Amino acid sequence: MKKLSLIAAGVALTAIAAGGAQAQQTLEQVKKRGQVICGVSQSLPGFANPDAQGNWAGFDVEMCRAVSAAIFGDTKRVKFVPTTAKERFTALQSGEVDFLARNTTWTMSRDTQLGFDFVGVNFYDGQGFMVPKKLGVKSALELKGATVCTQTGTTTELNLADFFRSNKMDYKVVAFEKNDEVLAAYDSGRCDVFTTDRSGLAADRTKLKSPNDHVILPEVISKEPLGPLVRHGDANWGDIIRWSFFAMVNAEELGVTSKNVDEMKKSANPEIKRMLGIEGDFGKMIGLDNNWAYNIIKLVGNYGESYERNVGEKTPIGLSRGVNALWTKGGLQYAPPIR
Amino acid sequence: MAVEVDTARAPDTPIWLDSRYRAIFFQLVLLVLVVGFGAYIFHNTYVNLERRGIASGFAFLGSTAGFDIIMHLVPYQASSSYGQALLVGLLNTLVVAAVGVVLATIVGFVMGVARLSRNWLIARLAAVYIEVIRNIPLLLQIIFWYLVLGKSTPSPRQSIDVGGAVFLNNRGLYMPAPVFQEGFWLTPVAFVVAVVASIFVYRWARARQMATGQQFPILWTSLGLIFGLPLLALLVTGVPFSLDFPKLQGFNFQGGMVLIPEFVSLAFALVVYTGAFIAENVRAGIMAVSHGQTEASYALGLRPGPTLRLVIIPQAMRVIIPPLTSQYLNLTKNSSLATAIAYPDLVAVFAGTVLNQTGQAVECIAITMAVYLTTSLTTSVFMNWFNTKMALKER
Numbered sequence: 001m002k003k004l005s006l007i008a009a010g011v012a013l014t015a016i017a018a019g020g021a022q023a024q025q026t027l028e029q030v031k032k033r034g035q036v037i038c039g040v041s042q043s044l045p046g047f048a049n050p051d052a053q054g055n056w057a058g059f060d061v062e063m064c065r066a067v068s069a070a071i072f073g074d075t076k077r078v079k080f081v082p083t084t085a086k087e088r089f090t091a092l093q094s095g096e097v098d099f100l101a102r103n104t105t106w107t108m109s110r111d112t113q114l115g116f117d118f119v120g121v122n123f124y125d126g127q128g129f130m131v132p133k134k135l136g137v138k139s140a141l142e143l144k145g146a147t148v149c150t151q152t153g154t155t156t157e158l159n160l161a162d163f164f165r166s167n168k169m170d171y172k173v174v175a176f177e178k179n180d181e182v183l184a185a186y187d188s189g190r191c192d193v194f195t196t197d198r199s200g201l202a203a204d205r206t207k208l209k210s211p212n213d214h215v216i217l218p219e220v221i222s223k224e225p226l227g228p229l230v231r232h233g234d235a236n237w238g239d240i241i242r243w244s245f246f247a248m249v250n251a252e253e254l255g256v257t258s259k260n261v262d263e264m265k266k267s268a269n270p271e272i273k274r275m276l277g278i279e280g281d282f283g284k285m286i287g288l289d290n291n292w293a294y295n296i297i298k299l300v301g302n303y304g305e306s307y308e309r310n311v312g313e314k315t316p317i318g319l320s321r322g323v324n325a326l327w328t329k330g331g332l333q334y335a336p337p338i339r
Numbered sequence: 340m341a342v343e344v345d346t347a348r349a350p351d352t353p354i355w356l357d358s359r360y361r362a363i364f365f366q367l368v369l370l371v372l373v374v375g376f377g378a379y380i381f382h383n384t385y386v387n388l389e390r391r392g393i394a395s396g397f398a399f400l401g402s403t404a405g406f407d408i409i410m411h412l413v414p415y416q417a418s419s420s421y422g423q424a425l426l427v428g429l430l431n432t433l434v435v436a437a438v439g440v441v442l443a444t445i446v447g448f449v450m451g452v453a454r455l456s457r458n459w460l461i462a463r464l465a466a467v468y469i470e471v472i473r474n475i476p477l478l479l480q481i482i483f484w485y486l487v488l489g490k491s492t493p494s495p496r497q498s499i500d501v502g503g504a505v506f507l508n509n510r511g512l513y514m515p516a517p518v519f520q521e522g523f524w525l526t527p528v529a530f531v532v533a534v535v536a537s538i539f540v541y542r543w544a545r546a547r548q549m550a551t552g553q554q555f556p557i558l559w560t561s562l563g564l565i566f567g568l569p570l571l572a573l574l575v576t577g578v579p580f581s582l583d584f585p586k587l588q589g590f591n592f593q594g595g596m597v598l599i600p601e602f603v604s605l606a607f608a609l610v611v612y613t614g615a616f617i618a619e620n621v622r623a624g625i626m627a628v629s630h631g632q633t634e635a636s637y638a639l640g641l642r643p644g645p646t647l648r649l650v651i652i653p654q655a656m657r658v659i660i661p662p663l664t665s666q667y668l669n670l671t672k673n674s675s676l677a678t679a680i681a682y683p684d685l686v687a688v689f690a691g692t693v694l695n696q697t698g699q700a701v702e703c704i705a706i707t708m709a710v711y712l713t714t715s716l717t718t719s720v721f722m723n724w725f726n727t728k729m730a731l732k733e734r
């Protein structure tokens with residue numbers, strides 16, 4: 001495993017050394033290849049998880065499909081590359097993937113030091129703790145002396161250290177490379193506490209032997225704005241991912257869904273007309289067809305549809321919209337207008 | 340590489356037809372190409388990192404790490420620097436490698452000799468151990484032992500209690516830790532003195548045996564010195580240490596010392612795996628010594644014990660040491676598989692967490708490789724020295 005990732009890192013370095021010259025033309029490369037290569041989580045129900053037939057599904061996966069729909073008018077032209085938290089950045093830096101839609105927290109150092117551009121926040125999250133009910137813990141402030149399982153190379157690992165340090169509590173951390181290993185270790189009792197983003201806790205709880213024996217503590221100890229990111233230096237490619245996401249949010253706000261998008265083409269609302277390519281050349285501005293947003297909405301759906309289908313209250317993940325509701329409904333999701 | 344040609348150039352041969360100069364010329368060309376390629380890769384990497392706005396350089400080693408590490412032999416906390424995290428990871432690698440090398444050598448020698456045993460059962464058991472273990476990938480074995488350890492140990496509140504001092508649970512093996520008080524320094528000093536004295540006794544006894552043929556009980560004298568002197572020092576200073584016992588408090592035991600299950604299962608897997616290979620080296624070494632040596636030794640009146648110790652083993656060692664060196668190097672490098680079970684070794688901490696938190700893949704991987712290279716070369720140098728010492732001295 002270790003050797004594999006070392007090899008991967010080596011290959012990545014070689015790629016950094018050899019590639020790079022073509023940093024400006026990601027879109028051309030994607031079109032030539034006929035596929036978008038999208039870095040996703042390895043197995044996180046609700047966000048990115050392959051089913052028994054190997055079909056990927058989830059909230060982040062649909063972000064990839066939306067980009068594919070915008071470029072090719074087809075949601076199938078995506079190659080999903082599952083990455084660990086540790087591998088993801090090298091995979092993107094080296095050009096192994098075209099962009100990451102992988103529960104990645106937008107931080108200043110990642111945005112500036114790693115050579116990336118975050119294009120938006122498709123999920124506002126925060127870090128939380130899960131403990132077995134039988135421990136009788138009611139608050140994260142009672143976790144003094146606990147052993148905590150987490151994933152290495154994440155902001156989670158750092159927030160954890162900050163939280164315990166600022167509350168003057170000691171703890172032990174067991175950091176695994178893969179999320180599944182963290183979960184297995186927690187399930188087998190190696191740790192008292194499992195920590196990750198609260199959406200991840202909800203998703204991972206469904207994978208435990210007996211989900212109902214575990215409780216998510218009320219404290220949210222950090223801000224985790226999760227969003228897709230691209231390599232720094234290809235502004236046009238970043239625009240495509242950014243506006244594919246904004247199109248989904250705008251569609252929800254304007255009431256355009258995958259079911260009514262064809263009728264909406266006849267809408268008198270100029271905002272909808274611009275979005276669906278009836279008026280203006282907005283697709284051309286980002287190097288795509290003017291049908292780009294229509295294709296996203298028709299083939300994938302708007303932001304709300306994608307949310308409810310993958311992580312919403314009717315799914316096993318069961319997350320309410322909360323801060324991820326539209327700004328018009330008291331949430332934080334807000335997209336600049338298409339005009 | 341150099342081709343030695345000692346034919347002198349005939350006075351009228353042009354220089355480009357002279358094989359000596361041609362050989363040097365081609366080697367120079369190769370050297371220029373290799374160096375040029377290296378420089379090109381280096382330059383290209385640097386320029387591309389720059390263009391993509393990826394930070395480079397080694398300044399990050401001084402900045403705050405911000406994450407914790409479960410096992411550290413030197414003081415470390417989240418506010419320590421990445422450089423200190425590197426040191427913690429390195430020491431964790433070295434300690435598992437050192438423990439692994441010592442124990443694997445013991446297991447290897449015992450199993451190698453056992454496989455040659457005349458006792459059918461012992462020989463077969465050793466053969467089964469060697470063949471099974473050698474033929475299963477190490478990664479699987481590490482994960483296997485980790486899972487076995489995790490599943491077979493109870494939770495902290497149901498810990499296995501050994502005499503109220505040692506506790507075993509799925510968080511590790513908790514033992515009392517000595518807390519040293521003033522005046523304890525005399526004991527380690529006494530230990531060092533005893534070791535030095537033993538070496539002198541050994542030299543003196545050997546010289547006397549060479550001169551007069553009289554033997555001296557070196558082993559018992561040294562043991563007496565090494566155990567007796569520190570004990571005496573301890574008693575004289577009034578036993579200046581106490582034990583810190585682990586106590587169940589809240590979630591887990593507090594105080595004492597702990598061996599975490601990640602360390603135990605990694606060390607165990609490395610020992611069992613490498614031990615099987617060493618066993619085969621040992622068997623090969625012993626079988627390489629011709630049986631005539633044993634017979635000659637018996638004919639001279641040596642008993643079986645001294646025969647093995649003074650005749651067979653020294654000759655076998657010459658065959659054993661070179662492959663033993665590569666097993667030691669393998670064990671050290673294989674310890675990097677620790678990442679699979681969350682043991683915080685050099686690769687997991689530095690080429691893993693630090694690489695990811697800083698994003699400086701090139702620097703982190705380069706440092707990690709340099710550290711492994713240094714460690715391996717040091718081991719090699721030591722083993723080569725040992726090999727020279729054990730080599731046949733032709734007089």
